[in-house]
Amino acid sequence: MHSLPRPLRSYIRDEKLLPIADKVARGERLSFEDGLLLYGTRDLNGVGAMAHHVRLSRHGLKTYFVASRRLSYTNICYTHCQFCAFQAKPGDPRAYVLSAEDIIKDLEKPESAGVRELHMVAGHYPKLKIEYFEDLFRKVKARFPDLHLKVFTMVEMDYYARVSGISMDEFLDRCVAAGLESCPGGGAEIFDEGIREEICIGKKDANVWLKNAELCHSKGVPTNCTMLYGHIEEPRHKVDHLLRLRDLQDRSLKNGKTAFLAYIPLAYQNENNELSRTHVIHETSGGGDLREIAVARLLLDNVPHIKAYWVMISPGMAQVGLSYGADDLDGTIIEEEIAHDAGAQTPQGLTKAELAHLIRAAGFEPLERDNLYRTYEEEMPVGM
Ligand code: SF4
Numbered sequence: 070m071h072s073l074p075r076p077l078r079s080y081i082r083d084e085k086l087l088p089i090a091d092k093v094a095r096g097e098r099l100s101f102e103d104g105l106l107l108y109g110t111r112d113l114n115g116v117g118a119m120a121h122h123v124r125l126s127r128h129g130l131k132t133y134f135v136a137s138r139r140l141s142y143t144n145i146c147y148t149h150c151q152f153c154a155f156q157a158k159p160g161d162p163r164a165y166v167l168s169a170e171d172i173i174k175d176l177e178k179p180e181s182a183g184v185r186e187l188h189m190v191a192g193h194y195p196k197l198k199i200e201y202f203e204d205l206f207r208k209v210k211a212r213f214p215d216l217h218l219k220v221f222t223m224v225e226m227d228y229y230a231r232v233s234g235i236s237m238d239e240f241l242d243r244c245v246a247a248g249l250e251s252c253p254g255g256g257a258e259i260f261d262e263g264i265r266e267e268i269c270i271g272k273k274d275a276n277v278w279l280k281n282a283e284l285c286h287s288k289g290v291p292t293n294c295t296m297l298y299g300h301i302e303e304p305r306h307k308v309d310h311l312l313r314l315r316d317l318q319d320r321s322l323k324n325g326k327t328a329f330l331a332y333i334p335l336a337y338q339n340e341n342n343e344l345s346r347t348h349v350i351h352e353t354s355g356g357g358d359l360r361e362i363a364v365a366r367l368l369l370d371n372v373p374h375i376k377a378y379w380v381m382i383s384p385g386m387a388q389v390g391l392s393y394g395a396d397d398l399d400g401t402i403i404e405e406e407i408a409h410d411a412g413a414q415t416p417q418g419l420t421k422a423e424l425a426h427l428i429r430a431a432g433f434e435p436l437e438r439d440n441l442y443r444t445y446e447e448e449m450p451v452g453m
Contacts, residue, residue, distance in 0.1 A: 073121065080115055086107075099368055104304075104307075108307065117392065119363070120366040131434050133397040133436050134397065134421070134425075134437060135186050138184040140187065142166065142197075143192050145161075145166065152258075152342050152344040155406060169205040181403065188253055190222050190253060203243055206249055218249050220249055223277065227277050251291045255335075257295050260313050268300055285327075295335050296311065298335070300344060307364070311365060314332065318369070333378050334376075336381040355382075359390060362393045366394025377398055379419070384415065401424065402418055404417055
């Protein structure tokens with residue numbers, strides 16, 4: 070069992086954090102007020118030490134990643150999110166819709182070799198109905214039976230059930246029967262209603278996201294969860310968001326079928342979107358990114374994995390995040406579009422060897438995983 074070399078209290082410089090450190094050392098749940106203190110303190114290293122303590126006790130030095138391919142089946146979107154640079158309206162020269170055959174062709178390209186997970190989220194386009202998704206999932210699974218299909222934000226799923234004229238229950242059951250296996254955690258943004266009015270007017274209702282995530286879990290479909298930070302939100306909105314996720318996770322774990330696998334803090338990217346033109350943005354920083362990872366590890370005591378999403382915060386910052394509570398670098402992420410359209414300067418993908426190198430160089434043990442965190446230790450690349 071790995072642990073910090075000194076007692077947890079000895080890492081704390083801000084005395085106000087000491088009662089939280091004691092709770093963390095005892096494994097007690099933190100409160101809303103504790104969350105505000107974690108966001109408000111200047112003692113970022115103290116917050117990081119507490120998160121690292123929890124990370125070490127849960128995962129030791131193990132650090133996960135997945136060989137993953139990103140595809141968005143369409144960028145046409147009738148929902149308007151002010152933070153989004155990916156959306157296109159019909160007629161826009163950038164607009165596209167991919168067929169099942171297009172997607173299979175992409176997956177057959179050499180750069181997709183060895184990919185274990187297809188991660189798809191896309192725009193909200195009313196011409197695509199349940200039959201499109203059934204056809205897509207069946208054809209992809211027929212060609213690549215071992216490829217894990219991770220598709221739809223909770224809001225996206227709700228949209229396509231509505232335009233298909235069927236219930237969410239039926240939509241989900243039919244997608245699962247066709248090959249859907251899990252869902253990524255996007256679309257949550259920030260649950261606070263006032264902030265949603267400003268940043269994603271088209272997806273106002275946070276309860277849709279929460280209700281559908283719970284429905285997925287009750288049907289045995291695991292999902293991830295996220296939060297978009299670094300725009301106009303304040304700490305109280307973030308603590309509220311994280312605690313709503315924790316409450317839902319408590320219910321899902323009690324239900325016993327499945328639950329959130331991982332939480333991913335998503336840093337807002339401010340290029341090419343309306344939000345950064347119309348609002349004063351509290352841009353994120355390296356310290357801010359690390360704090361999001363650490364606070365999530367401390368507040369989300371029932372979510373097993375916390376990711377440092379290198380696409381949005383840079384590979385170097387993600388490496389540091391491994392000492393601030395993260396145990397997962399997400400993955401190779403071949404051809405990410407959504408964050409890059411909004412200005413992310415990171416590479417379009419990393420190889421497995423590059424990820425393994427980043428993890429080892431930060432002092433941790435790389436483990437390639439599948440979507441359900443089963444590992445492939447024997448195939449681990451030995452480095453660069
Ligand atoms: S974030 Fe998704 S739902 Fe919102 S505008 Fe962009 S593509 Fe559409």
